[in-house]
């Protein structure tokens with residue numbers, strides 16, 4: 001695999017001229033069937049105005065509902081490189097509307113799931129709603145109060161290597177809860193590593209790496225989570241689909257083409273798991289919003305994933 005350097009100037013320029021700053025307009029809103037566990041939602045007037053409509057999330061009665069959130073280029077790329085130097089922001093063009101939707105999903109969730117690799121590089125490991133959309137931070141707080149949720153969702157970091165250090169800058173904040181889920185022996189080591197009081201370590205009670213995402217969702221269930229938003233990358237997303245644990249996908253389609261040079265790999269929406277033909281996965285379109293040239297698509301997974 002050839003690692004193509006991304007020119008620093010190009011990254012800076014993309015930050016300087018954000019795209020997708022237009023407000024959201026609803027184009028399609030399907031009536032969605034409720035789940036056995038009822039729904040969570042009912043937006044406050046301010047958030048309903050910003051989202052151009054209400055948002056409710058169906059809850060399962062026997063396990064947490066899992067919602068994945070991604071931004072993708074028109075040609076299906078979700079990160080410009082495979083080394084994690086780029087993510088959703090470069091894909092969406094630093095879109096404020098995309099960040100608002102991300103914040104809204106965090107605001108409605110109990111747990112935000114991320115992978116260890118992303119946590120290692122994060123400026124802040126804890127994923128709070130207001131951090132991505134400061135202009136709506138107060139409204140997110142009001143929504144969580146109305147939904148009787150704690151001030152912040154718990155950030156759940158899934159790691160196999162345990163290569164996470166309390167000295168990383170991302171762990172400097174102490175205000176929001178973080179749980180690191182790791183295989184037993186790694187968890188025992190991390191528990192002695194001296195993380196702050198807002199960080200707890202949970203062993204993955206799963207049999208082998210191929211079942212790690214199920215173990216992570218079991219941790220979320222033990223925390224009492226009813227709604228989990230996955231902000232993990234395409235490897236964990238593939239594992240979640242293979243485990244038939246994804247209920248919904250919120251996908252921002254960014255009006256950008258990334259391309260791939262010869263021998264160059266850029267991550268697509270699902271990596272590491274072949275779905276078609278044995279695990280061919282179909283979804284239902286639940287809503288479409290537009291914000292300028294960006295599309296905000298909500299899909300619900302068909303049985304048996306639901």
Ligand SMILES: NC(=O)c1ccc[n+]([C@@H]2O[C@H](COP(=O)([O-])OP(=O)(O)OC[C@H]3O[C@@H](n4cnc5c(N)ncnc54)[C@H](OP(=O)(O)O)[C@@H]3O)[C@@H](O)[C@H]2O)c1
Pocket residue numbers: 069070071072077078079081082083084085086087088089091114115116117118158159160161162163208209210211212213231232233234235236237267271
């Ligand atoms: N465009 C978007 O919306 C979007 C969204 C999310 C992410 N991204 C981008 O996607 C890239 C990351 O995606 P990715 O597919 O490489 O990684 P990923 O799916 O986010 O997570 C991989 C990490 O999860 C942990 N993990 C994976 N499988 C595991 C297992 N079986 N047991 C325990 N831990 C396990 C590992 O952590 P350890 O290394 O600590 O063991 C691994 O590094 C980044 O560039 C990110 O910015 C883009």
